[in-house]
Amino acid sequence: MAELTYREAVAAGIAQEMRRDEDVVFLGEDIAAAGGVFKATEGLLDEFGPVRVRDTPISEQAILGAAMGAAMTGLRPIAEIMFSDFLAVCWDIVANEIAKSRYMTGGQMTLPLVIRTANGGGSRFGAQHSQSVENWAMMVPGLKVVAPSSAADVKGLLAAAIRDPDPVMFFEQKSLYPMKGEVPDGELVDTLGTAKVLRDGGDVTICALAAMVPRAMKAAETLETEHGIKATVVDVRSLVPLDTQTILSEVVKTGRLVTVEENPRLCGWGAEVASIVADEIFWDLDGPIIRVTTPHIPLPAADALEDATMPSADRIVREIVEKID
Amino acid sequence: MPQLGETVSEGTVSVWHKKVGDEVSTKEALFDVSSDKVEMEVPAPGNGKLVEIRVEQGRTVPVGEVIAIIQRDGEEIAVAQPTVSMEASSADDFLPSSAPTIAPAKSAPRVSNGSAANRDGNGNPLSPAVRRLVAEHGIDPAAISGSGANGRIKKKDVLAHLRGAPAARSLSPSRPRLAPRPMTGEDVETIPFNNLRKRTAEHMVRSKATSPHVLQAVEADFARVDHARRAASAAWKRREGYSLTYLPFVAKAVCEAVRDYPHVNATINGEALVVYRRVNLAIAVDLDFDGLVAPVIKDADEMSLHELARAIRDVSERARSSRLAPEDFQDGTYTISNSGVFGTMITAPIINQPQVAILSTDGITKKPVVIEGNDGDAIAIRPVGVLAQSFDHRAIDGAYSAAFLARVREIIQTKDWTAVLD
């Protein structure tokens, strides 16, 4: 068991798979010589060389198009989009091409590729470098969507994503990069489409993703010690496939669902989870579903504004305490 | 508040035997506690000095609540603030609870999804989970005290109600209750319910509201039982110090019949019948007109007739002398109620929740009976008694219950009881 940062786990996961399979190649802006603007890919160029770890121009469409073309002809490319906000400039490749080509061609194409991207707020970067856009990807049929909350999950889920035969959007929450966590030694391959129950409680089930997971865990501690409310915390981990069995069974146990989302309010992933819960286990609900989200605004930059905007542990506690009875 | 039994969530401090400043020990009663199932003396959990009493006599608090502080010899008590149990799930759980109230016995309404009637007694809407539970169990939501905001009923309140205890007190003022018209004057005497009476009443109402009861009865010829009993009577009394009654024979027959018809020895869990492999036989014991308890004989199906007789005697004695422990009320799977001593013919018993069936034995009296023989019918005088079973129609149907009763009768009528007693 080694202690790695979330960012070190990114490089560890890529390296593990590149050692194993020479068809795994990696491209993106500043990923090779510079080791990534978040230093999440340091050391990969040294180990695997410039043929497999390739710096690109600032050309997001070219990056993802190259990944798609390489994947359909037999490679397993990993493409980095430096900030997830930039997905907007290559969304055609993601949503129209990568996501749909297999279905449109009657299964003639297989696209085993991974798009890694630094997602989310908390770094005071302002509205164009802080968005949490995993819900964009979630709504496009044909994309798998993963957002890990810990170093071990980064490594294990990244390895699983690289081995997966389908396109996987891998959202790394940039404010978690310095966070340390225990990562098992040796080969680590997790399973896509599985949520994790991180904490058991009888009163309320909190579903959270990525950076909202540690905040939900902190909120759960406060809820128990200060308010006597025992919260189950589910780390959703994967939006597509969505582990509805775990989510539904944990909500059945408590009768209450709280989603904690970094997305702006409208059409955040929690809305889909809420809808599934309302559809399928309505008669087990013991009160309204609570969604804790970022307000429906572009994320402001100043620390005071950003902190007041993203769901914090305090706000999770407050909303649950106010609404739980 | 000590754990009083698996299905008991609160208890009432009926008497403090010590006052603040007294020395207490594990060998002396510290206080008496009562619940719907049990009245018991509780000794101090350790030796020392009683420094604080937090729950006065007559108050009911949840299990796990700190009710007093004992200072061990040489120990300093620094914190005088009440500590809270981590078992409790909301702030409401820490508030003292008033004695439970009994809802007016209305018939349980049909609760349909989406109807305007889906509100509790405080006007709060019922959550989906609560609607489903009350509909499944046929409970009047007004009978459930809610622990949520403004007395809102939560799922756990319904579950607690089904278990027989309110989950926690409501913050809201209690809704007005229909009470019997107060009657005063020289012609009437008003006797307040004691705790056991209240709990019994509440349990009975809940049982009727929960289980659709069906009564079935068979007549059984106790000739063989009677013959064996009489033969052994004198020796038994001499050896055991008390008389051998009919009840152990009925108990033995029930235990054997359960092997063939196990679904009467069961409980309902949601939409499933949980059938027990063992028979833990509850025996209803009247406390000299001062209440009714049903202590449990564990693993009764593994007992001989002798052992059953002794166990019945043991729990009855201890019930009447208030020496039953909480464990004596746990895990019952089937109940026998015996009103026979007064010569009643038939009693329709109320199911002891969460079980699904209960048998009443009544007076065994000599009656003319038609005996069918090879040489034609003849009339004989036989000791005959009625075995009446109330069962939960959610769990089983009439044919199954009837088959079980027929099997009990068959055992009573045909078993070689003399051999059993030898």
Next chain:
Amino acid sequence: MATKPKAAAKGKGRTKVSPKAVALANDDIGEVTRLEMWRSLLEIRHVEQRAYDLFLQNLIKGTSHLALGHEAVATGFATAMKKGDWSFCTYRGHHHTLARGASMEGVLGELMGRECGLLQGKGGSMHLTSVEHGAMGSYAIIGAHLPIAMGAAWKAQYKGTGEVSTCFFGDGTTNIGAFHEALNMAAVWKLPVVFVCENNFYMEYTPIGDVTAVENPAGDRAAAYGLPKIVIDGNDADVVYRTAQQAFAKARAGDGPSLIEAQTYRHSGHSRADPAKYRPPGELERWLKKDPVPRYRDRLAEFGISKDVIDGIEEEVLAQVDAATDIAKASPPPGLELIAKDVWADGGVAWRN
């Protein structure tokens, strides 16, 4: 089509060579390949015309972008490609898909929404694909497939497997960002990819000159990526074929990409809905004189190929188109079970457990 070995019949028919043909005797293409291209041109022409007829019969639904007039670009490049090479095209892609060898009934069936369609009816006219023939897809969002074709070339370069990737697109595509991203990255990485602009002078309904800063929308951009300007007559199959050969040779030699502007003309409107009223009078007529199909018929005659051979191939193709039409018409609509197939590699569509 395009299955006959090119070297097999060299010299055949030389006895009939005309004096004019003798003057062109140092022909680098040869009769076998020419007849192959003739067949390809006819297949495209007659399938596209059949598609138009089937529209009129209301048997083809949705939109469709015919390539009548563009045949020589597809034929010239496809004929120069090797098996295993990849081609990528746009929603105007019937000709490129047919030229790689996809079946006529597969193309017509897809246009008609039938089970026998290349994509079993799931893609439609704008997404014709036949991976087994190296036709790696028709892309209906302008510009998207240039980076994708470049990515396929990256695979060939990385694995050293020798394939070349060819990407066909229209003049309008030269004004979108992906064009420039792909050209730049392909040039920097020296990838074996050939970008072919079919300049038909209209971006949908608008003359390309009205919206482009340079005269040659592709040719004049080549210099920006360190590539030579190549502008050719896209209605002459021989010219296209030779240009393709050079570009492929460069790519296979590891010398990087090419950008070729092949000038041609749409005989019909942009799509089914467009009567092309915006064209100035006489323009279509001028271009019809350069129609690649009659032109190639004349070319074959110049090389001394008999009318019988030329017409015989056309009759064969027409019979093939008729047969393919019958197959497609007889094919049932796709089974509804296809709806829930092939989002994922496991064949399914599940997004949850």
